Amino acid sequence: MSPLKISWKSLWSKPLSSALNMMLIAFGTGILTILLLASNQIAQKLDNNSKDIDLVVGAKGSPLQLILSSIYYIDFPTGNIPLKEAKELSRSPFVKRAVPLALGDNYNGTRIVGTDSNFVAIYKLKVQTGKLWTKDFETTIGASVAESQQLKVGDTFYGAHGLTSNSDVHKSHQYTVSGILAPQGNVTDNLILTNIASVWKMHDDHEEGEAHEHKDGESHHKEEHGDEGKELTSLLIQYRSPMSVAIFPRMVNETTNMQAASPAQESTRLFSLIGVGVETLQWFAVLIMLIAAISVFVNLYNSLKERKYDLAIMRTLGASRGKLFLIVIAEGIILTLAGTLIGIALGHLALQFIGNYQESSQAKLTGLVFLKDEIYLFVAGLAIGIFAAIIPAVQAYRSNISRILSKN
Amino acid sequence: MISLKSVSHSYAGQKDIGFSDWQINDGEQWLLLGESGSGKTTLLHILTGILKPKQGEVQINNTSIYELSAKDLDQFRGRNIGIIFQQPHLIKSLSISENLVLAQSFAKLPTDLKRVNEVLDSLGIEGKKSAYPDELSQGQLQRVSIARAVINKPALLIADEPTSSLDDKNAAIVLELLMQQSGANQATLVVATHDKRVKDAFINTYELS
Numbered sequence: 001m002s003p004l005k006i007s008w009k010s011l012w013s014k015p016l017s018s019a020l021n022m023m024l025i026a027f028g029t030g031i032l033t034i035l036l037l038a039s040n041q042i043a044q045k046l047d048n049n050s051k052d053i054d055l056v057v058g059a060k061g062s063p064l065q066l067i068l069s070s071i072y073y074i075d076f077p078t079g080n081i082p083l084k085e086a087k088e089l090s091r092s093p094f095v096k097r098a099v100p101l102a103l104g105d106n107y108n109g110t111r112i113v114g115t116d117s118n119f120v121a122i123y124k125l126k127v128q129t130g131k132l133w134t135k136d137f138e139t140t141i142g143a144s145v146a147e148s149q150q151l152k153v154g155d156t157f158y159g160a161h162g163l164t165s166n167s168d169v170h171k172s173h174q175y176t177v178s179g180i181l182a183p184q185g186n187v188t189d190n191l192i193l194t195n196i197a198s199v200w201k202m203h204d205d206h207e208e209g210e211a212h213e214h215k216d217g218e219s220h221h222k223e224e225h226g227d228e229g230k231e232l233t234s235l236l237i238q239y240r241s242p243m244s245v246a247i248f249p250r251m252v253n254e255t256t257n258m259q260a261a262s263p264a265q266e267s268t269r270l271f272s273l274i275g276v277g278v279e280t281l282q283w284f285a286v287l288i289m290l291i292a293a294i295s296v297f298v299n300l301y302n303s304l305k306e307r308k309y310d311l312a313i314m315r316t317l318g319a320s321r322g323k324l325f326l327i328v329i330a331e332g333i334i335l336t337l338a339g340t341l342i343g344i345a346l347g348h349l350a351l352q353f354i355g356n357y358q359e360s361s362q363a364k365l366t367g368l369v370f371l372k373d374e375i376y377l378f379v380a381g382l383a384i385g386i387f388a389a390i391i392p393a394v395q396a397y398r399s400n401i402s403r404i405l406s407k408n
Numbered sequence: 409m410i411s412l413k414s415v416s417h418s419y420a421g422q423k424d425i426g427f428s429d430w431q432i433n434d435g436e437q438w439l440l441l442g443e444s445g446s447g448k449t450t451l452l453h454i455l456t457g458i459l460k461p462k463q464g465e466v467q468i469n470n471t472s473i474y475e476l477s478a479k480d481l482d483q484f485r486g487r488n489i490g491i492i493f494q495q496p497h498l499i500k501s502l503s504i505s506e507n508l509v510l511a512q513s514f515a516k517l518p519t520d521l522k523r524v525n526e527v528l529d530s531l532g533i534e535g536k537k538s539a540y541p542d543e544l545s546q547g548q549l550q551r552v553s554i555a556r557a558v559i560n561k562p563a564l565l566i567a568d569e570p571t572s573s574l575d576d577k578n579a580a581i582v583l584e585l586l587m588q589q590s591g592a593n594q595a596t597l598v599v600a601t602h603d604k605r606v607k608d609a610f611i612n613t614y615e616l617s
Contacts, residue, residue, distance in 0.1 A: 001506065001513040006499075013501030313497045316458060317556070318486015318514040320479045402459035405493070406449045 007330035017299050024292035025339025031285035033347025039278050041365055048186045050263035052122050058234035063261035070234040071263050073111050077103050080231035081258050094244035099236040102199040105159040110145050112159050112192045114199030123188050130179030139175050139194045143183040151177050170202045296388035304392045312401040325397040332389025340381025415464030440600040442616030448600050452568050457485045469563050486515030490557030494569040496549035498541040505537045508559050515560050527555045547578040558593045565595040571603050
C-alpha cells in the first residue's frame with residue numbers, strides 16, 4: 001500500500017473538511033484562470049482588430065472614443081468630418097491607404113458601415129458566398145451577422161437610425177444582402193458593409209432636399225462640388241513609411257479641425273484601465289489562495305494531533321520516518337492539486353458560460369482555449385500544497401513514538 | 409532468542425531505571441509484571457526497538473537491534489516484532505483487511521491476501537474483512553489488532569496491557585487467542601500487565617521492582 005493511497009484514504013475519511021479546502025483552492029484558481037484567459041483573449045482581440053491600421057482621423061473629441069467607435073465599433077463616434085478635408089488627407093504623400101467610414105445606422109444592433117474597397121483590402125476580407133457590394137443599398141455582411149440575424153444572400157432588411165436602437169427605422173430604402181464574408185476572427189464578423197453613398201442617401205431622405213440633386217451619374221466636377229455638404233465619420237489610415245508616425249498625426253492635429261488617434265496607443269491606454277480592475281481581482285484571488293493554504297495547513301495540523309497515535313502505530317508496523325513525511329505531505333499536495341485542477345476546469349467552464357450570455361458580440365470570450373500560462377497555476381497549486389503541508393510533515397517525521405505511545 | 413543485557417534507561421532529569429538481564433528462548437511465553445510507574449512501558453519500548461536505552465544491549469535473533477540504522481530498525485521491527493496495545497488503534501480510514509495489508513507493506517513484504525484471510529479466519533473475524541474500524545465492537549477490534557500483530561509471522565509478539573480494558577469474558581478470550589496465535593506462528597510471547605486475571609496462565613514471569 002503506497003503512501004499516496006494512505007493519504008488518499010485519509011482524505012476520504014473526512015470528506016467535509018477536504019471538500020472545503022479543495023473548494024477554497026478551486027475558487028482562487030478559478031478566478032485566476034478566468035482573469036488569465038479573459039485578459040489574454042481581450043488583448044488578442046484588441047490587437048487583431050487594429051492590426052494594419054496605423055492611425056484613425058476623426059472629429060475632435062476623445063481619442064479613445066474615436067478608436068472605440070472606428071476600430072472596435074463599441075462607442076459612439078466623436079462627430080463627423082467634412083468629406084473634402086478627408087479626401088485631401090487621403091492624398092497626402094504620408095498615406096499609403098485611407099479607408100473612409102460612414103457610421104450612423106444599425107440593423108438590430110449590428111452596425112451598418114458605409115465604406116469602400118479599401119476597407120476590404122485593409123482587413124484582407126474574403127467573400128464566402130455571394131459577392132461584395134457594388135451598387136447603392138447592396139450590403140456584404142460579416143459571418144457572425146449572417147448567423148445571428150439569419151440573413152442569406154438576396155435577403156432584404158431596413159436599417160434603423162442610431163447605433164443600437166431599433167425605433168427609428170428608415171423605411172424609404174431597403175438594403176439587400178449581396179454577399180457574406182468568410183469568418184475573419186475580428187470585428188468585421190459583426191458588421192454590415194455597404195457603400196458610403198447608401199448611408200448618405202438614407203439620411204438625405206430625412207432632410208428631403210438638395211442632396212437628391214447630386215445623385216449617381218454626375219460628372220467629376222459636380223462630384224467635387226457635391227463634397228461640400230458631405231461628411232464622413234472617420235478615416236482609417238495606413239502609413240506609407242514608418243517615418244510618417246512622427247509627422248502625420250501632428251500635422252492632422254495642428255493644421256486641421258480633425259484629430260488623429262493611434263489605435264496602438266489608445267488600446268494600450270484602454271488595457272491599462274482594464275488592467276487596474278484585473279490587478280485588483282488578481283490580488284483578491286491570491287488572497288483566497290493564501291487563505292486556502294492556511295486552511296489546508298490548519299486542517300493537516302489539527303488532524304495530525306488526532307492522528308499522531310495512528311502515525312506512531314505506523315512506525316511500530318515498520319514505516320520509516322520518511323514514509324510518514326511522505327504520507328502527510330502527499331495529503332496536502334493531493335488536496336491542493338485536486339483543487340487547482342477543479343479550479344482551472346471551473347474557470348474555463350465559467351468563461352464559456354459568460355461568453356454564451358455575452359451581449360456584445362464584438363469581444364466574445366470563450367473557455368475552450370487553453371494557455372501555456374495555466375501551467376503556472378498548476379505549479380502554484382503544487383507549491384501551496386507543499387507550503388501548507390511542510391510543517392505538519394516535518395512534525396510527523398520528528399515525532400517521538402515512544403513518548404506518544406506511552407501517553408496512552 | 410531474545411536477550412537483554414545490562415540495560416538501563418533514564419528520562420531527562422530523572423533517576424536511572426536499571427533492568428535485570430533477561431533471556432527469552434524461542435517459543436516461550438512470558439509475563440512481564442509490574443506496578444504502574446515501575447518502568448514496564450519503558451522496558452516494552454526498549455524491547456520493541458522504539459526507545460533506545462541509555463545503556464546496554466538488546467538482541468533479537470542474534471541482531472543487536474540498536475546497532476541498526478534508524479531505517480533498518482523500522483523495517484526490522486515491522487518484520488520481526490508484533491505489538492498489541494491496550495487500545496486497538498487501527499487506522500480508521502482503512503478497512504480491516506487494508507489495515508492488515510498496510511502492516512505487510514510497511515514491513516516491505518508483498519501483499520498476501522491469502523495470509524490476511526487465514527489470520528482473520530483463525531481469529532474468527534473473517535466476516536468483518538471489508539468493514540471499517542468504526543463498525544466493530546471493542547472485542548472485535550482487539551482481535552483485529554492481534555491479527556495485525558501476527559500477520560508478518562513475527563519472532564516476538566509483545567502485548568501491552570491487552571486485557572485491561574476488556575470484561576472478564578473478553579479478557580479470557582483475548583488471552584487465549586494470544587497464546588494460540590503465538591503458538592501457531594511460532595512467536596515468542598511477552599505480555600505486560602498488572603491484570604491479576606492473566607497471571608495464572610503463565611509459567612515464566614519477569615517481575616519489575
